[in-house]
Amino acid sequence: GNSVTQMEGPVTLSEEAFLTINCTYTATGYPSLFWYVQYPGEGLQLLLKATKADDKGSNKGFEATYRKETTSFHLEKGSVQVSDSAVYFCALWTGSARQLTFGSGTQLTVLP
Amino acid sequence: NAGVTQTPKFQVLKTGQSMTLQCAQDMNHEYMSWYRQDPGMGLRLIHYSVGAGITDQGEVPNGYNVSRSTTEDFPLRLLSAAPSQTSVYFCASRGTDNYGYTFGSGTRLTVV
Numbered sequence: 375g376n377s378v379t380q381m382e383g384p385v386t387l388s389e390e391a392f393l394t395i396n397c398t399y400t401a402t403g404y405p406s407l408f409w410y411v412q413y414p415g416e417g418l419q420l421l422l423k424a425t426k427a428d429d430k431g432s433n434k435g436f437e438a439t440y441r442k443e444t445t446s447f448h449l450e451k452g453s454v455q456v457s458d459s460a461v462y463f464c465a466l467w468t469g470s471a472r473q474l475t476f477g478s479g480t481q482l483t484v485l486p
Numbered sequence: 487n488a489g490v491t492q493t494p495k496f497q498v499l500k501t502g503q504s505m506t507l508q509c510a511q512d513m514n515h516e517y518m519s520w521y522r523q524d525p526g527m528g529l530r531l532i533h534y535s536v537g538a539g540i541t542d543q544g545e546v547p548n549g550y551n552v553s554r555s556t557t558e559d560f561p562l563r564l565l566s567a568a569p570s571q572t573s574v575y576f577c578a579s580r581g582t583d584n585y586g587y588t589f590g591s592g593t594r595l596t597v598v
Contacts, residue, residue, distance in 0.1 A: 417591045472536055
């Protein structure tokens with residue numbers, strides 16, 4: 375079956391620090407990959423996506439590259455802000471499963 | 487505004503009571519899903535639907551029922567509430583494109 379393994383949290387960074395949150399996956403077929411963000415008290419919002427190998431998804435300064443050879447989709451941001459404090463979820467979709475499979479989430483706290 | 491609407495936002499039930507969590511989307515999405523979110527466990531799929539009249543079980547379906555009589559609505563029924571069902575419930579929908587799921591804002595359920 376499909377699975378997503380995500381970097382354990384929580385992660386605490388100072389403002390303007392570099393962020394990496396690791397995500398690896400196991401899937402049958404050719405998954406689409408997603409990062410979702412959940413701000414306190416809210417639902418999940420799509421942050422970025424990639425649908426095929428070597429695609430780079432980007433949004434709001436965040437980036438992730440679909441690496442088929444390493445089955446990874448690591449989230450990066452060059453300079454985090456306090457407003458980036460949230461929980462980040464890596465997820466995958468396959469047409470055969472017809473559902474999203476989520477990682478366990480990584481809590482990010484950015485200190486001023 | 488277009489999106490996924492969940493009601494109620496908060497609910498307290500007594501053990502053994504039944505209730506229905508409502509979910510509606512106005513984007514003409516085919517796929518709809520229910521997830522529960524528990525601390526340290528990410529999001530777990532309860533039930534999902536790939537179209538009106540079609541539903542299937544996810545990872546944790548016991549104690550829950552769903553139906554999909556229309557494209558827009560996907561209610562989740564708790565048959566006999568138990569304290570283990572205390573959680574935050576999210577409904578999500580997806581079209582046939584590969585954009586990703588849109589999530590509702592969640593229902594926080596407490597069973598006492």
